Amino acid sequence: xxxxxxxxxxxxxxxxxxxxxxxxxxxxxxxxxxxxxxxxxxxxxxxxxxxxxxxxxxxxxxxxxxxxxxxxxxxxxxxxxxxxxxxxxxxxxxxxxxxxxxxxxxxxxxxxx
Amino acid sequence: xxxxxxxxxxxxxxxxxxxxxxxxxxxxxxxxxxxxxxxxxxxxxxxxxxxxxxxxxxxxxxxxxxxxxxxxxxxxxxxxxxxxxxxxxxxxxxxxxxxxxxxxxxxxxxxxxx
Numbered sequence: 175x176x177x178x179x180x181x182x183x184x185x186x187x188x189x190x191x192x193x194x195x196x197x198x199x200x201x202x203x204x205x206x207x208x209x210x211x212x213x214x215x216x217x218x219x220x221x222x223x224x225x226x227x228x229x230x231x232x233x234x235x236x237x238x239x240x241x242x243x244x245x246x247x248x249x250x251x252x253x254x255x256x257x258x259x260x261x262x263x264x265x266x267x268x269x270x271x272x273x274x275x276x277x278x279x280x281x282x283x284x285x286x287x
Numbered sequence: 288x289x290x291x292x293x294x295x296x297x298x299x300x301x302x303x304x305x306x307x308x309x310x311x312x313x314x315x316x317x318x319x320x321x322x323x324x325x326x327x328x329x330x331x332x333x334x335x336x337x338x339x340x341x342x343x344x345x346x347x348x349x350x351x352x353x354x355x356x357x358x359x360x361x362x363x364x365x366x367x368x369x370x371x372x373x374x375x376x377x378x379x380x381x382x383x384x385x386x387x388x389x390x391x392x393x394x395x396x397x398x399x400x401x
Contacts, residue, residue, distance in 0.1 A: 178330075205385030216293070216376055216391030217331065224385065232388065264330050268385040274319040276389055278330035 177201045178279035180265050186285045193252040195282050197265030205268035206248040207232075207276060208240060210261040217264060223248055255286045291379050293392025300399050306364040308395045310377035313358065317379035319387065322351065322362050325374045325394075334375070335362070367399045 177200045187193050197206060204225050209217040209232075219232030221240040229240050237259060241249045252259055262283050266276040292311045300306045310320075319338055323331035337344045337351040337360065344351045350363040364371055375395045380387040 207389075209389075214393050216291075216378075216393045217389070218391070219388055222388070266330075266389075268387070270385050272384050274380055274383065274387055275321065275333055275336065276387075277333065278323075280330050281328075 178265055178267060178277070180263075180279045180282050182282060183280065184283045186287065187255055188287050189256055190254050193255050193284065193286075195250045195263055195284070197248040197250070197279060199246055199248075199265075199267050201267070201269070202245055203267040204245070204270050206242065207266040207268075208238075208248065208250045209264045209266060209278075210234065210259075211264060211281070212261050220250065220263075252284075255284075257286050260284060260286045291377060291390050291392045293377050293395060295395060296393070297396045298398070300364075300367045300397065302367065302369060302399055302401050304367050304399075306362075306367045306371065306397055306399070308362045308375055308377070308397070309359065310361065310392050311357075311359045312379050314379070314381070315358070316381055317390070318383070319380040320351070320353065320360050321378050321380075321389075322349075323376045323378065323391075325376065331376060364397075367397075369399045369401050372397055372399050 179198045181196045207222040208220040211217045218234045223229045223242045265279040321336035322334045324334045325331040348365045353360045377392040378389045
């Protein structure tokens with residue numbers, strides 16, 4: 175999984191509670207991404223980061239925020255979780271140096287009741 | 288215009304057969320087309336990728352065929368094996384390097400029966 179760890183791997187929470195998912199990488203990669211995976215939709219980009227404190231919105235960013243205070247950590251926060259945010263969340267990195275390839279972490283399965 | 292349409296949703300193939308998954312796109316600005324393989328409980332893993340200036344790329348039993356004029360590309364798995372049973376995603380990228388954004392197809396669940 176390209177030196178990427180995600181935590182937690184599974185989480186069940188209730189509607190209205192805040193949730194933070196963590197992506198940690200050990201290779202000092204500059205570019206990091208958060209995706210969600212839902213049946214019938216493939217993976218969709220939520221937010222991405224070009225470096226520390228440099229982030230931008232993706233296709234499905236509503237209801238999500240991100241932070242990147244250290245190169246190795248990219249945090250995804252659901253400020254007030256809703257049932258529509260029940261999904262599998264994947265973090266990805268791009269190793270840079272002109273590469274177009276993204277490598278994915280193992281995922282976090284989030285259930286919002 | 289940013290969609291990538293993938294078919295079929297599911298596919299059953301006998302061991303030793305050829306698996307074919309098709310994708311179509313509209314945005315001619317896409318410039319890199321990877322295929323990902325995903326096993327249950329795992330993240331997607333890059334399988335093979337192609338750029339639009341190439342019509343075919345082969346790696347082992349996996350081949351991408353690319354038709355730029357038709358805006359279509361496909362994955363062929365030759366001599367399909369039960370271990371190939373997984374979900375396959377085509378994708379296309381906008382932008383280059385780390386600034387690129389991956390647009391995924393909806394996925395194809397492949398089952399290879401022994």
